[in-house]
Amino acid sequence: MERMGTDGDAWDAAWDRSLWIGGCGGAVYRDGEDLGEMTSLPPSITTTDSCSSAGDGGSPDIPRRKRSSKPRTRARSPTQLVRLRRLRRAKANDRERNRMHMLNHALEKLRTVLPAFPEETRLTKIETLRFANSYIVALARTLESAGGGGGDDGGAGGGVRDADGSVLLAVGNVTVRLGRDGNT
DNA sequence: TAGGCCATCTGGTCCT
DNA sequence: AGGACCAGATGGCCTA
Numbered sequence: 001m002e003r004m005g006t007d008g009d010a011w012d013a014a015w016d017r018s019l020w021i022g023g024c025g026g027a028v029y030r031d032g033e034d035l036g037e038m039t040s041l042p043p044s045i046t047t048t049d050s051c052s053s054a055g056d057g058g059s060p061d062i063p064r065r066k067r068s069s070k071p072r073t074r075a076r077s078p079t080q081l082v083r084l085r086r087l088r089r090a091k092a093n094d095r096e097r098n099r100m101h102m103l104n105h106a107l108e109k110l111r112t113v114l115p116a117f118p119e120e121t122r123l124t125k126i127e128t129l130r131f132a133n134s135y136i137v138a139l140a141r142t143l144e145s146a147g148g149g150g151g152d153d154g155g156a157g158g159g160v161r162d163a164d165g166s167v168l169l170a171v172g173n174v175t176v177r178l179g180r181d182g183n184t
Numbered sequence: 185t186a187g188g189c190c191a192t193c194t195g196g197t198c199c200t
Numbered sequence: 201a202g203g204a205c206c207a208g209a210t211g212g213c214c215t216a
Contacts, residue, residue: 093193095203124189
């Protein structure tokens with residue numbers, strides 16, 4: 001499997017140009033699984049017969065209403081049902097893939113607004129979320145203390161003003177320096 | 185080699 | 201019926 005880089009502008013460009021898989025054609029079945037050989041269908045897939053009995057009145061005690069000339073669902077052969085199920089799965093996989101890509105894209109954006117780390121130490125997903133949380137708390141504390149407020153719940157630390165006017169923020173076990181112009 | 189991280193597939197559930 | 205969201209399973213890649 002090819003691993004896709006998720007950094008910044010190139011990713012954005014690819015995303016904007018919709019280069020991501022645009023259909024179900026690319027789906028790969030694990031271990032060459034062939035659903036065509038399935039002998040039973042999941043409960044969610046019902047045959048036309050069962051649908052029609054339920055839909056037309058349910059219990060056998062109740063007199064059946066006159067059948068509409070147009071069936072609610074088209075009759076499908078088992079082969080057609082298997083194909084339909086495969087198609088739906090492939091489409092669901094595609095959507096799920098895109099959903100995760102969007103999630104990763106958002107995570108990548110979040111990384112860019114967090115204080116920079118050396119290139120080699122790219123934050124993992126969980127680290128990014130935790131650090132973002134601590135960072136926000138620390139920034140909020142700094143704002144609060146700048147406005148004369150107080151309060152402390154033992155989480156990320158507040159800011160300490162440096163000699164040159166920049167603010168030192170304790171975010172977890174990392175100290176971040178915010179310059180007077182707001183840069184880190 | 186074990187363990188961490190990640191992408192992907194999958195089935196279930198809820199909602200429209 | 202179909203889409204969104206979620207969590208578990210699986211397998212690949214990388215590093216200590």
